[in-house]
Amino acid sequence: MKNENSRIQEIFSKSIFRGEVRFMEPMSDHTSLRIGGPAEVFTVPQDLISLKNMRLTLKREQIPFFTLGGGTNILVRDGGMEGAVISFNSFRKIEVLSEDDEYVQLSVETGTPLQRLVNFSKENGYSGLEGLVGIPGTVGGAIVGNAGAFGYEMKDVLVLVEIMNAEGEIGKCKAEKIDFGYRRSSISSAEVILSAEIRLKKDKKKNVSTKVEDFLQKKWKQQPISESSAGCVFKNPPELYAGMLIDEVGCKGMRIGDVEVSTIHANFFINKGRATASDFLHLINEVAHRVKEKFGVVLEPEIKIIGKDVN
Ligand SMILES: Cc1cc2nc3c(=O)[nH]c(=O)nc-3n(C[C@H](O)[C@H](O)[C@H](O)COP(=O)(O)OP(=O)(O)OC[C@H]3O[C@@H](n4cnc5c(N)ncnc54)[C@H](O)[C@@H]3O)c2cc1C
Known part of the structure; x- marks a missing residue:
């Protein structure tokens, strides 16, 4: 009987996906902590069709998978990861869907770095994400963990998410149907979020950028941002730090x-x-x-x- 590793290599060597496929890829290269053993297969699907084919293959072959954002909130054990890691690095588009005098609604692919979105909002005078400045990682990771700081949380701007299920079908889920809490959400590890719609309030560019700069200054003073970490290791217990x-x-x-x-x-x-x-x-x-x-x-x-x- 072939071992699991070579079975996975054989399945992923067939060119049914567009994008990168690497075997025994050190996860230490994909986490902000720079810690972690190898992933059996590390994939960066290039488009939705490839992602769908990959999900179907993983389901059919019963291969476990992990959806990776920026790797800034995870600790990967030294023995590495069984099965596949799917990176959303190729999904990084920000698009304006609609706007009126007061609000703008954006569609954001979940591999978009959160700080690209914060900068986009700052440059255009869109308010709602100012407190998230300086939080590394992707929009996908920020939604799943309901990232937040300074009284701002990802859930507060979220309208809906687009999710691909194990059958490769794409559906929309309204934010009010998701149970968000302190650094958590009810989104399960089987659900792959493709994109999100977020709603931001229009404001003067100067107002948004002043708040962003102030929060960033505070973050630099309070946190060791330039060193290798995964952010806060523990949740704050109720009413304590x-x-x-x-x-x-x-x-x-x-x-x-x-x-x-x-x-x-x-x-x-x-x-x-x-x-x-x-x-x-x-x-x-x-x-x-x-x-x-x-x-x-x-x-x-x-x-x-x-x-x-x-x-
Ligand atoms: C210096 C530093 C400062 C930080 N400051 C803060 C802070 O102030 N506030 C805060 O809340 N956090 C903070 N963090 C923690 C971290 O940056 C956030 O939790 C961030 O939102 C994680 O995003 P990520 O893309 O790196 O997620 P990852 O670590 O890659 O993944 C986290 C989870 O999200 C899931 N996931 C990611 N993308 C998808 C997707 N597309 N579909 C489905 N699931 C997905 C993963 O499977 C995993 O379960 C900090 C981290 C560092 C290193």
């Missing part, structure tokens, strides 16, 4: 292997060089343990931990 609790148990600057609790913001863990997922998980456990011991508070990860351990 995870970063403050971690600081108060003395974990700022704590290090396991090459992973360090940031000295700027204790809820950011930094890859200082050659960190492994195993180091990262040890640090998560140690910090969570200390916070539980001292405050009785259970910290819940905000980052998504995926993939398998090294055998």
Whole structure:
């Protein structure tokens, strides 16, 4: 019997998809943490037909898959990922659908970098996304995790999403049908979001750009933006700040292997060089343990931990 790896290579070597296909691709090259073992197959479908063919093949062959945005909110374990990773890198279009004196409605493909959308809004005087400035990753990842900061959240501007199901059929889902919460949504991992319609309020360009610049300044002061991280490791417990609790148990600057609790913001863990997922998980456990011991508070990860351990 052929092993799973060569079966997958054989299936994906047939040219039924337009776009890139790479085997045993290190996920450390596709995550902001620069951590993660190889994906059995890493794909960048070039168009909708290719994406549809890919979904049908994955379903028929019962191959698991993971939809990747910018890889800025995930920790991939050192053993890598079974099955396929689908990147939305080729889906990056922003289009104005309609506008009146007060509002504009945009269609945005979900591989669009969130900061491209924030800049587009700033340049055109469209208000609603100002607080999301400086959040890395894609529009798709921002929708699934309901990304937010400074009182702004992705859900507040979302009108609907276009989703492709496992049969390759495309349907629209209104935002009010999705259950959004703090850094979460009810969108399941089987649902692939193709694009989103968002509604923004027209304003003076200067007003939008002043807010964007102010929020960006604050973000630079509060977060270690230039270092390799995945953003906040833990969700804030109700009415508390995870970063403050971690600081108060003395974990700022704590290090396991090459992973360090940031000295700027204790809820950011930094890859200082050659960190492994195993180091990262040890640090998560140690910090969570200390916070539980001292405050009785259970910290819940905000980052998504995926993939398998090294055998
Ligand atoms: C320096 C730094 C600062 C950050 N600051 C913030 C902040 O202020 N606020 C905040 O909320 N977050 C912040 N983050 C975390 C992160 O950037 C956001 O959560 C971001 O929205 C994740 O987007 P992504 O495209 O990288 O998603 P990924 O990490 O690639 O994926 C996250 C999830 O979304 C799913 N997904 C992605 N695209 C699709 C799609 N098209 N269809 C279906 N599922 C999809 C993935 O399967 C996965 O489950 C920060 C991260 C860093 C590194």
